[in-house]
Structures are given as structure tokens and as C-alpha cells.
Amino acid sequence: MQGVTELKYCRVCKSENLIVFLSLGPIPLSNSFLRKEQLTEPEPFFPLDVCFCSNCGMVQLAQVVAPEIMFKDYAYLTGSSAPMKTHFTEMAERVIANLDLPAGSLVADIGSNDGTLLNQFKQRGMRVLGIEPATNVAELAERNGIDTVNEFFGEKTAQFISHQKGRAKVITATNVFAHVNDLDDFMQGIITFLDDRGVFVIEVPYLVDMLTRVEFDTIYHEHLSYFSLRPLMALFKRFEMSIIDVERIRVHGGSIRVYAGKGKKKLSGAAADLLKFESEARLDDVATCQEFAEGVNRIKIELTTLLKELKAKGHSIAGYGASAKGNILLNFCKIGTDIIDYVSDTTPFKQGLYTPGMHIPIAQETRIHDSPPDYTLLLAWNYAEEILSKEHRYRQAGGKFIVPSPRPRII
Ligand code: TMP
Ligand code: ZN
8 A cells, every 4th residue: 555564573673573453444644634625535544453562562553654644744733732731841840850951951852843842941941952844833833932953853864963953961752752663763863962971751652551541542653653661671772772760651641751861771760660560561461462452342332332322312422622542533433423513622723624534523612612512522531631620511511521441431
């Protein structure tokens, strides 16, 4: 298929022992929202299979869609999400404090999006540089006053920027590491661009959280890798880097923040504990992934049965949050306009568009308040707490939320 390559070997350890345990596709790209006139045009669908490396335990997609197709006009803006803004403020404060970072240090962010994170470092006196491949988003960051290189990160870009700006004391990559196909080229770029005493900080969704909470809709084409600590350590070791510390954080349904540096470093107690936890969770056994796949198929059956029953009783149902994960859920469960009237979303540029694949119209948030639906399917469940408290009036007036995972339930 055009624009798709099959994964031949594990991206971390190069083993060919890959076992596919779940198929969610064929399915459109989760951020490819459509304009009305595009609804009648042919829409590209891509396979979405997930596999387990029986050598190192790495979970990854079995196919890779060409990045030029996925990232050139990215619709996701960090700054449009209030909880992510708070998260990045805390992250900047914590990294500066943990590393005792002096003012004027160069902090670079890979996949810097609209510059939300770097802006926090800048406000705290750091020199900042963004690296962002999506042209529309990089331009926005520049307008926000964040110096941004509009490129994919790798050895070539690293050579260019370290020549221009010097080496970075801190390189951050939040929710981007899992998007990288050629991790070797990326890591080589880190070696080139990172100061010898610098720290590389990544945030990635945590495999254990995805498996135990059955968050299958965080699996989408952009997310090529599903990390746990053990394969990450193996990867860093190959590049003569070591993991220094790890924190579990709540964003994106459960993530880890990993600190790494060059050379041999002592593993923190927290990291050693997490490794032990992973072995107790049987992350080295494909059966753990296969049980997860059974849970995924159970959600599909239970959720579609529930929605169809409600619809048959004459209830109105809307979706909440036109998130990327929501589009995976809607497509995998085949939930369309026969069940859901519209999806509400606060992001202005999504409003008036249609969800990929299922073609559900996206409306302003006010629609939920003006004519409240009986039920609202929570598609942005990663913001459940914020949304449920924000919508207390809707709930007091009898409106109900449906939460899809780990088992569909009404609240
Ligand atoms: P994300 O999980 O990819 O960030 O997407 C979340 C989507 O949900 C994003 O398009 C914004 C939307 N959203 C709302 O519509 N209302 C809300 O209160 C929140 C928190 C998010
Ligand atoms: Zn492997």
C-alpha cells in the first residue's frame, strides 16, 4: 500500500521476532478531520496492527505510515489544552529545580508544537529553541516569540543546530519519542546536540497504564512505539547513554517522564522499583498483550450494545471532545451518525469539520448546553476529571456521561 511500510524488525533491539496481537484497522489517520466538501471524496485508510517483540518486550505498530503524510499539517495545538498548559508549567519548574539549571542555559524541545513548553522555560530565563516539523504549527510558535526550526529531528538537523546554537543543556521530547520511526537516527542526533553533562528528558505514554486501563484508543498511526522502562534502557545503552531517573505522571492516560544522560549513571531507586514492577506485571510475556486485546474486543461489544440500546429507547447521544483517540474508538467500534448526532469540541478550527472515517459533525461546546443530549460519550476521557466538574450543570439536570474504558459505564 502506498505510503505504508511493514516493520521488519524491532525498532529498539533489531530482533525479527515480532508477534501481532491486535488489529484496529484499516482506519483513517486520527487527526485527519474533513471539510464538508471532502466527505464525498475517497478517504485514505491505513492498517493499524500492534506487535510485541519477544526479545526485548517492546510494543510497536506493525506498519509505519510515511511521516510526510502524517505530520505535515498537524491539527493538534498544545496551547489549546488548558490541562496540558498546566502540565508544562509544572514540568519546566521541576526540570529547572531538579537540574539546578542556571539562567541562560540552552533548552531545546523536539516536537515543540506551538511553543507552550518552551515559553515556560523562556519565562524562567532560559535560552530556548524549538524543533517542529509541522509547518503551520512552527509558524505559530515563531509568532508566539519562540525561535523554531521547521524540521524533523535527527542527526542531520542536530549537526545544523548545534553548529548554529551550540549544544543544549536540556533537550525535552514530550509525546514525540513514540512518534519516531528511525530511533537510531534520532538518538544519534541527541548524542550530537546534547551537552556532555546535559540531560535528555522524555515523556511517553506508559505501556503498563495502557494495558491495565485498556486504553486502546491511544493506539494510533502517529504512535509507533508503546514504551516501558526495560526496552528504553536497552535503547539508551546502545547509544552509551543511561537512564538516571523516572517519574510516573498522569497525562495522556498515564505516562512516564524519563531523565537520561551520556555515559554510565547510577539508576535511581524509583527506576529500579519500576523495573521490578514491570517484571511483576509480566511485561515480558506476549500473553499480557493478548489479554489486553481480549479486553479491547470486549469494550467494542459492550459499548456498541449499550449505545444501540439507548438509541432504540429514543435517547439522544452526543460525543464530547473530538480527540484523536476518540476517532480511533469511533472507527474501531463503527459508531457513526446513526448513533451520535455530533461531537462537541472547544478547539475553534475543529468546529464545523467532520470526524475522519465516521463523518460525525463537530459542534461548538455551547451546543451541549443549549440543547442537552440525554447521553454524552466521553471521547476525551484523559480530561475526565476536568470535564465532569466543568459540566456539573449538565449532570445535575439529568445529563449522563458514558465512559468507554476499562469497561463501558454510565456516570
Ligand atoms: P487530545 O486528547 O488529543 O488533547 O484531544 C482532546 C480534545 O478534546 C481537544 O480537541 C479539545 C477537546 N476538549 C473539549 O472539547 N473540552 C474540554 O473541556 C477539554 C479538556 C478538551
Ligand atoms: Zn525488541
